[in-house]
Amino acid sequence: xxxxxxxxxxxxxxxxxxxxxxxxxxxxxxxxxxxxxxxxxxxxxxxxxxxxxxxxxxxxxxxxxxxxxxxxxxxxxxxxxxxxxxxxxxxxxxxxxxxxxxxxxxxxxxxxxxxxxxxxxxxxxxxxxxxxxxxxxxxxxxxxxxxxxxxxxxxxxxxxxxxxxxxxxxxxxxxxxxxxxxxxxxxxxxxxxxxxxxxxxxxxxxxxxxxxxxxxxxxxxxxxxxxxxxxxxxxxxxxxxxxxxxxxxxxxxxxxxxxxxxxxxxxxxxxxxxxxxxxxxxxxxxxxxxxxxxxxxxxxxxxxxxxxxxxxxxxxxxxxxxxxxxxxxxxxxxxxxxxxxxxxxxxxxxxxxxxxxxxxxxxxxxxxxxxxxxxxxxxxxx
Amino acid sequence: xxxxxxxxxxxxxxxxxxxxxxxxxxxxxxxxxxxxxxxxxxxxxxxxxxxxxxxxxxxxxxxxxxxxxxxxxxxxxxxxxxxxxxxxxxxxxxxxxxxxxxxxxxxxxxxxxxxxxxxxxxxxxxxxxxxxxxxxxxxxxxxxxxxxxxxxxxxxxxxxxxxxxxxxxxxxxxxxxxxxxxxxxxxxxxxxxxxxxxxxxxxxxxxxxxxxxxxxxxxxxxxxxxxxxxxxxxxxxxxxxxxxxxxxxxxxxxxxxxxxxxxxxxxxxxxxxxxxxxxxxxxxxxxxxxxxxxxxxxxxxxxxxxxxxxxxxxxxxxxxxxxxxxxxxxxxxxxxxxxxxxxxxxxxxxxxxxxxxxxxxxxxxxxxxxxxxxxxxxxxxx
Numbered sequence: 191x192x193x194x195x196x197x198x199x200x201x202x203x204x205x206x207x208x209x210x211x212x213x214x215x216x217x218x219x220x221x222x223x224x225x226x227x228x229x230x231x232x233x234x235x236x237x238x239x240x241x242x243x244x245x246x247x248x249x250x251x252x253x254x255x256x257x258x259x260x261x262x263x264x265x266x267x268x269x270x271x272x273x274x275x276x277x278x279x280x281x282x283x284x285x286x287x288x289x290x291x292x293x294x295x296x297x298x299x300x301x302x303x304x305x306x307x308x309x310x311x312x313x314x315x316x317x318x319x320x321x322x323x324x325x326x327x328x329x330x331x332x333x334x335x336x337x338x339x340x341x342x343x344x345x346x347x348x349x350x351x352x353x354x355x356x357x358x359x360x361x362x363x364x365x366x367x368x369x370x371x372x373x374x375x376x377x378x379x380x381x382x383x384x385x386x387x388x389x390x391x392x393x394x395x396x397x398x399x400x401x402x403x404x405x406x407x408x409x410x411x412x413x414x415x416x417x418x419x420x421x422x423x424x425x426x427x428x429x430x431x432x433x434x435x436x437x438x439x440x441x442x443x444x445x446x447x448x449x450x451x452x453x454x455x456x457x458x459x460x461x462x463x464x465x466x467x468x469x470x471x472x473x474x475x476x477x478x479x480x481x482x483x484x485x486x487x488x489x490x491x492x493x494x495x496x497x498x499x500x501x502x503x504x505x506x507x508x509x510x511x512x513x514x515x516x517x518x519x520x521x522x523x524x525x526x527x528x529x530x531x532x533x534x535x536x537x538x539x540x541x542x543x544x545x546x547x548x549x550x551x552x553x554x555x556x557x558x559x560x561x562x563x564x565x566x567x568x569x570x571x572x
Numbered sequence: 573x574x575x576x577x578x579x580x581x582x583x584x585x586x587x588x589x590x591x592x593x594x595x596x597x598x599x600x601x602x603x604x605x606x607x608x609x610x611x612x613x614x615x616x617x618x619x620x621x622x623x624x625x626x627x628x629x630x631x632x633x634x635x636x637x638x639x640x641x642x643x644x645x646x647x648x649x650x651x652x653x654x655x656x657x658x659x660x661x662x663x664x665x666x667x668x669x670x671x672x673x674x675x676x677x678x679x680x681x682x683x684x685x686x687x688x689x690x691x692x693x694x695x696x697x698x699x700x701x702x703x704x705x706x707x708x709x710x711x712x713x714x715x716x717x718x719x720x721x722x723x724x725x726x727x728x729x730x731x732x733x734x735x736x737x738x739x740x741x742x743x744x745x746x747x748x749x750x751x752x753x754x755x756x757x758x759x760x761x762x763x764x765x766x767x768x769x770x771x772x773x774x775x776x777x778x779x780x781x782x783x784x785x786x787x788x789x790x791x792x793x794x795x796x797x798x799x800x801x802x803x804x805x806x807x808x809x810x811x812x813x814x815x816x817x818x819x820x821x822x823x824x825x826x827x828x829x830x831x832x833x834x835x836x837x838x839x840x841x842x843x844x845x846x847x848x849x850x851x852x853x854x855x856x857x858x859x860x861x862x863x864x865x866x867x868x869x870x871x872x873x874x875x876x877x878x879x880x881x882x883x884x885x886x887x888x889x890x891x892x893x894x895x896x897x898x899x900x901x902x903x904x905x906x907x908x909x910x911x912x913x914x915x916x917x918x919x920x921x922x923x924x925x926x927x928x929x930x931x932x933x934x935x936x937x938x939x940x941x942x943x944x945x946x947x948x949x950x951x952x953x954x
Contacts, residue, residue, distance in 0.1 A: 199950060255893045275894065276837035276849075277837070279911050281581075304911070331889075331891065331896065453660045455660050456683060456714045457683065458712065465658065467657060467658075470858075471926050475857045476852075511638065528683050529660045529686070540853075541853065545926070548951075568583055568584070
């Protein structure tokens with residue numbers, strides 16, 4: 191394929207393979223260099239081509255956020271999956287279909303009643319559901335407290351009578367996203383590991399096996415200490431990076447591997463504005479950088495070739511299919527002729543990427559080398 | 573199909589056909605009763621099945637926001653389309669392919685240079701691009717001012733030498749979304765109509781034909797006066813309604829036809845919270861109701877059958893695949909067992925619906941009667 195981005199349709203999602211490969215290699219070296227296993231989270235990329243880069247040098251297991259991802263990656267040959275969203279009984283039949291195909295799809299729960307139902311359903315279906323206990327490691331979203339009675343109750347329910355097996359404990363310190371210094375992230379990371387290890391120790395003291403202790407988020411994996419007893423780290427957004435991750439110190443803006451290609455569709459003078467064909471759908475309404483010192487509006491604007499404009503430019507407002515960039519310097523207007531293209535770096539790449547079925551892949555610069563698919567949504571993987 | 577929502581996968585998008593039909597019939601009666609033509613905007617619904625209801629009793633033309641919608645609706649037999657986002661030359665070949673199939677796909681522009689390019693490209697391709705001039709009717713997003721020199725320059729460029737034809741003027745008072753009273757919306761609507769009519773009069777005074785004067789947004793169409801000279805009204809979100817439209821007086825919450833079906837996947841006590849499997853992707857990060865007196869968080873929670881819970885409940889926080897509902901009354905917890913289902917009304921249905929490939933259609937209640945497809949994204953319609 192020799193298509194140049196200048197000839198690509200807009201809006202489109204552009205992925206710079208060179209930056210992606212640099213990001214995945216760096217994280218793999220960081221985690222394996224500490225003697226830990228990295229289980230990349232594919233919720234952001236949702237792409238087998240990206241997974242292959244993320245898995246290079248790692249043990250081969252991935253994390254997924256939907257059963258659609260699980261089915262898609264299984265169909266592409268990945269056989270060790272952790273489905274890291276609390277399972278509900280109505281989803282077990284879909285998981286059982288994966289198990290019967292030889293795919294190890296591990297579940298999570300934090301609920302004693304659900305744990306009992308998992309085991310009962312496994313017995314009824316003739317399968318064994320490997321299940322981890324979700325631990326609240328500080329975020330207070332999901333998970334049992336490591337000192338709670340529920341921790342042991344969930345473990346016992348999974349172990350009773352077959353149909354399920356306690357595979358370990360897992361937690362996610364999403365609260366690290368609220369930290370505003372590397373030292374604060376490191377403290378959050380230490381708590382994340384210690385809470386999970388403490389839960390594993392209590393299960394073992396009660397006579398249960400707990401082979402895996404899995405934690406992680408991009409900030410805590412990057413900046414946290416090694417907590418003895420943790421066996422596995424999970425993170426995902428590091429593959430692409432985004433403006434929020436840059437604002438909290440997880441990466442540099444120059445590391446960002448994904449941008450939205452947009453066309454300039456209109457001009458206005460006084461105040462000077464450029465209108466592009468990437469709005470709330472193409473960029474998402476995420477405003478996470480507003481809570482940081484680097485508010486990027488709805489995204490930072492780059493030139494078509496990925497270089498920075500002469501002055502920083504942001505998408506200030508979005509409508510469903512329109513984005514508005516304000517340009518204070520009238521001399522800059524000529525650089526953004528109607529019909530010309532820009533690239534917009536996203537605040538939160540997980541949400542932006544979810545609007546596209548595929549990536550236009552470049553390898554530095556603006557020459558497309560490939561198109562890579564994505565598995566969006568929650569339906570059966572196609 | 574006899575599937576009950578209780579057995580449907582989650583998250584899913586639910587469409588209540590009874591409410592949809594009531595909303596579309598009411599708007600059609602409202603507009604045609606004033607002697608005007610209604611050109612429904614399909615950017616929200618992106619569904620031929622919804623379009624058929626919206627077109628009942630109307631002249632047959634629709635508005636679209638992407639070329640994907642244009643191709644999809646053309647493939648389903650709709651032959652009068654207005655593509656209401658400023659055209660750029662790189663998209664003209666895709667439009668020409670529609671014209672050659674006998675589909676009238678009208679374009680918009682506000683740029684004299686683009687207008688000249690449209691005409692030149694039409695001549696080169698042997699087609700005539702019907703094009704309307706986008707008028708700034710108060711929003712200051714896109715469009716030329718009705719008193720500007722550019723207005724006449726765009727008109728003359730379209731008329732010069734064949735390849736294009738001036739089809740009329742169009743404007744959209746999206747600024748009506750900032751109005752906080754019906755009287756303010758009515759004033760915005762009057763300006764919307766008067767600006768567009770004034771532009772048409774100036775074009776005609778300069779010797780140009782300007783057959784169509786098209787304006788509209790759901791609030792201004794509902795609450796505005798009839799402005800003499802306006803020939804056509806456009807709006808779209810009225811078909812479904814959403815919490816933002818309810819908050820600004822465009823509909824009642826009971827009129828909302830679309831909700832997200834979600835499963836309860838976890839419980840927490842102290843503070844009491846229910847975690848559901850509908851988060852930022854399933855609901856969108858839109859927080860438009862925060863600017864109104866009816867802040868709905870990330871969405872209002874209904875019971876599985878669409879009825880209201882005993883006390884109002886909102887989705888307070890979202891993560892990629894998790895939503896969190898706070899429940900102050902512990903007695904309510906039993907109503908939200910893990911594995912049970914809820915329905916979430918969206919703040920901004922255009923963005924929420926865009927995350928789904930299809931609607932689970934009910935006709936009041938919770939019994940599915942059909943599944944309707946949607947045409948998302950910007951690629952070729954499939």
